[in-house]
Amino acid sequence: MIPQIIPIENKFSNEVVDLILNIQQKEFNVAITIEDQPDLLNIKNFYYTSGGHFWGAFVNDELVGTIALIKFNDSEAAIRKMFVKKEYRGKEFSIAQKLLDTLLDYCSENEIDDLYLGTITVLEAALRFYERNHFVRIEKASLPDTFPVMSADNVFCHLKLKK
Numbered sequence: 001m002i003p004q005i006i007p008i009e010n011k012f013s014n015e016v017v018d019l020i021l022n023i024q025q026k027e028f029n030v031a032i033t034i035e036d037q038p039d040l041l042n043i044k045n046f047y048y049t050s051g052g053h054f055w056g057a058f059v060n061d062e063l064v065g066t067i068a069l070i071k072f073n074d075s076e077a078a079i080r081k082m083f084v085k086k087e088y089r090g091k092e093f094s095i096a097q098k099l100l101d102t103l104l105d106y107c108s109e110n111e112i113d114d115l116y117l118g119t120i121t122v123l124e125a126a127l128r129f130y131e132r133n134h135f136v137r138i139e140k141a142s143l144p145d146t147f148p149v150m151s152a153d154n155v156f157c158h159l160k161l162k163k
């Protein structure tokens with residue numbers, strides 16, 4: 001069972017919203033709604049217009065994971081919406097790794113030198129995943145001024161892509 005990672009746009013909004021809200025609200029009890037995330041209802045304008053991207057991981061035509069990139073200046077971008085359905089997490093499927101690798105390839109092809117992300121402390125497995133992939137935790141004050149902070153985020157990470 002090999003996941004297919006493809007760019008996705010607005011026609012997948014319903015599947016994206018279902019996947020992400022279920023994980024946020026039901027699995028991790030994060031008090032966040034679709035109203036807090038209008039980007040999910042207009043993926044094309046929100047992510048692609050600025051030079052970012054949005055990918056989905058599909059297994060047997062089912063959306064099982066997402067990752068998005070917001071480019072917030074010429075050489076810096078933020079990871080957003082990294083979610084993998086519970087049944088598809090872990091090394092057996094490596095969906096999170098394949099999603100991140102796809103995003104990193106895009107960054108190197110598009111001259112993005114610095115990658116940032118914000119998350120919340122309750123997502124401990126996600127933080128360990130990012131740290132295994134050489135992301136370093138930083139203070140919120142160390143973020144670039146143009147970094148798009150989400151209100152729920154309380155942990156921030158950085159990955160220098162170009163030495």
